[in-house]
Amino acid sequence: MKKIGFIDYYLDEWHANNYPAWIRNASxxxxxxxxxxxxxxxxxxxxNAAWAEKHGVQLLDSIEQVVVQSDYxxxxxxxxxxxxxxxxxxxxxxxxxxxxxxxxxxxxxxAIRLFEHAAKHGTPLYSSSALRxxxxxxxxxxxxxxxxxxxxxxxxxxxxxxxIEPIVSLMGAxxxxxxxxxxxxxxxxxxEFGDGRQATIRHLGDECPFTMAVKYRSGSSRILKAESDxxxxxxxxxxxxxxxGHATVPPEQTIAIISIIENGMKALxxxxxxxxxxxxxxxx
Numbered sequence: 001m002k003k004i005g006f007i008d009y010y011l012d013e014w015h016a017n018n019y020p021a022w023i024r025n026a027s028x029x030x031x032x033x034x035x036x037x038x039x040x041x042x043x044x045x046x047x048n049a050a051w052a053e054k055h056g057v058q059l060l061d062s063i064e065q066v067v068v069q070s071d072y073x074x075x076x077x078x079x080x081x082x083x084x085x086x087x088x089x090x091x092x093x094x095x096x097x098x099x100x101x102x103x104x105x106x107x108x109x110x111a112i113r114l115f116e117h118a119a120k121h122g123t124p125l126y127s128s129s130a131l132r133x134x135x136x137x138x139x140x141x142x143x144x145x146x147x148x149x150x151x152x153x154x155x156x157x158x159x160x161x162x163x164i165e166p167i168v169s170l171m172g173a174x175x176x177x178x179x180x181x182x183x184x185x186x187x188x189x190x191x192e193f194g195d196g197r198q199a200t201i202r203h204l205g206d207e208c209p210f211t212m213a214v215k216y217r218s219g220s221s222r223i224l225k226a227e228s229d230x231x232x233x234x235x236x237x238x239x240x241x242x243x244x245g246h247a248t249v250p251p252e253q254t255i256a257i258i259s260i261i262e263n264g265m266k267a268l269x270x271x272x273x274x275x276x277x278x279x280x281x282x283x284x
Contacts, residue, residue, distance in 0.1 A: 002027075002242070003034035005070030007063050007087050009077035011038040011052065012045035015101055016076050018231070020055055026235035031242065033057055033074075037066045039087065063090050072242040073098040079158055081106045085114060092117045097124040097242050103161050108259040108278065115251045126247030127254055129165035131210060133237055135228035137166045140214060145171055147215040148199040153206045156187045160264060162210065163201040164191075164257050169249075170214070171197060173256035177274045180267040189264045192274075 004023060008016055020033040036057045038048035045051075052059035060066050067073060073091040077083045078101040085105075091098045092114065104127035105111035118125035131137070148171065150163040168175070174194040181200070182188030188202040210226040241247055256277075263275045 001029075002031045002071040003069065004031055004072045004074060004242070005060075005066035006033055006036035006057070007066055007073065007075045007091060008036065008038045009080045009083045009087070010040050010042040010045075011036055011048045011076075012042040012050075013076070013078065015078045016051070017055075019074065019076075019235075020057070022231060022235035023239060026232065026239045031072070031239060035060050035066045035069050037061070037063050039083070063087065067091055067094045067096070070096065072096060075100045078102055081110075085110055088114060089117070092123045092125060093121045095122050097245050099238055099241065100125065100127045102127060102129045102165075103158065103258070103261065104254055105258050107262045108255060111255045111258040115255070124241070124245040124247060126241060126249045126251075128234065128237075128249050129162045130230045130234035131162040131226060132165045132169050132249070133233035134166065134210070134224075134226040134230040135233065136224040136226055137170065137212065138233075140170070140222060140224060141216075142170050144216045144218055145214055146197055146217045149213040149215075150199065150201045150211070151204055151208055152201070152210045153208050154203060156189075156203055156268065157261075157265065159203065160189070160201060160261055161257060163212075164260050164264075166212070167191070167199045167201070168253050168257050168260070171199060173250070173252045175256050175260055175277050177276045178260060178263050178267050179274050180264070180269075180271040182268075182271075187268060189260075189267060191260060 023031055037060050041047040067090050073096055075088045081103045084100055148167050152163045171193050176192045179190045181190050191199045212224040215221040259277050267275050
């Protein structure tokens with residue numbers, strides 16, 4: 001049985017509550033979340049000690065203890081990417097396969113630093129939104145995509161990744177510039193890729209399912225609605241990453257995604273103006 005360690009800002013949050021069962025199912029019981037550490041207690045939920053007791057996980061006193069005792073590591077704090085560099089410093093120096101939860105980093109510079117730190121120590125690393133793994137997206141043809149129009153729920157700052165991640169997976173990391181084209185209550189972003197290709201994301205409220213219209217240069221189009229169990233599909237990829245040490249998500253795509261989000265936040269403050277994006281290359 002391989003042991004997985006959680007490192008979180010606080011442990012009583014949706015991802016930490018669900019990952020143990022997903023991992024157990026996806027691994028056929030060969031991997032389990034055994035250890036955990038939280039930097040602080042939740043202000044609106046269970047304490048870290050109560051969470052650990054509820055989930056049958058051993059709460060440890062430090063990140064170092066989790067790193068030493070675990071075979072694989074997951075840095076959580078999904079809604080606090082600004083905490084990821086602090087929480088991931090020791091895991092990424094360990095050489096043990098490490099997953100950092102979405103949103104990977106608060107900005108492009110931090111994303112590059114995380115990958116460089118991992119590379120320096122030979123630590124396998126990746127991050128992704130679970131929406132990347134929706135079967136409707138992974139099974140669609142990537143060749144010749146000209147335009148993608150994406151819709152989804154949630155706020156831009158923490159939910160835009162769920163639309164941007166699959167777009168970059170389908171269209172590549174060569175995003176060139178972004179422009180805000182939405183409203184305050186329905187934010188939207190236009191993303192221009194190389195060769196004049198475009199994608200839009202729109203946040204239309206909690207009742208709007210993740211949906212994507214894909215138009216090809218051939219003139220054909222497809223409507224894709226993410227109805228598959230993308231969380232379990234993500235868990236299978238995560239388990240395979242731990243077993244092999246091989247990440248299926250290229251670092252340049254993750255950096256491009258973070259760059260789009262970072263500059264998309266700036267674009268929201270100056271609508272209908274293009275903001276140029278830097279190159280997504282990794283320096284290691």
